[in-house]
Amino acid sequence: MAQKPLTKTQLVAALAEGADMDKKSAGAALDALIKIITDEVSGGGAVTLPGIGKVYCRERPERMVRNPATGEQIKKDADKVVKVTIAKALKDSVNG
Structure with a gap:
C-alpha cells in the first residue's frame, strides 16, 4: 500500500x-x-534541482479534443503546461 x-x-x-x-x-x-x-x-524559464530533476514550462499547440460524454469534437486553444523531468540519479535510487 x-x-x-x-x-x-x-x-x-x-x-x-x-x-x-x-x-x-x-x-x-x-x-x-x-x-x-x-x-x-x-x-518561461527552467529550474534544475540537482539530484531531483528539471522543472520547466512547455507550450502545447492548439488541438482538437473530444468530449467523452457527448463524443463532440472541440477545438482547444494553445496553452502552457508545467513539466518535470526526473533526474537519473533519483530514478536509479528508486529502482535499485
Whole structure:
C-alpha cells in the first residue's frame, strides 16, 4: 500500500532537522525556494534541482479534443503546461 505524501509541515520539520536549523527558518527557506521556482517557470524559464530533476514550462499547440460524454469534437486553444523531468540519479535510487 502506498504511503501518504509528506505534508508541508512534515517537510519543514525534516528540512529543519536535516539542515540543523529551527522550523521557522526552514519554513522560510522552503517558501523562498517555491517562490523562486514559480517565478522562473512562469516566466518561461527552467529550474534544475540537482539530484531531483528539471522543472520547466512547455507550450502545447492548439488541438482538437473530444468530449467523452457527448463524443463532440472541440477545438482547444494553445496553452502552457508545467513539466518535470526526473533526474537519473533519483530514478536509479528508486529502482535499485
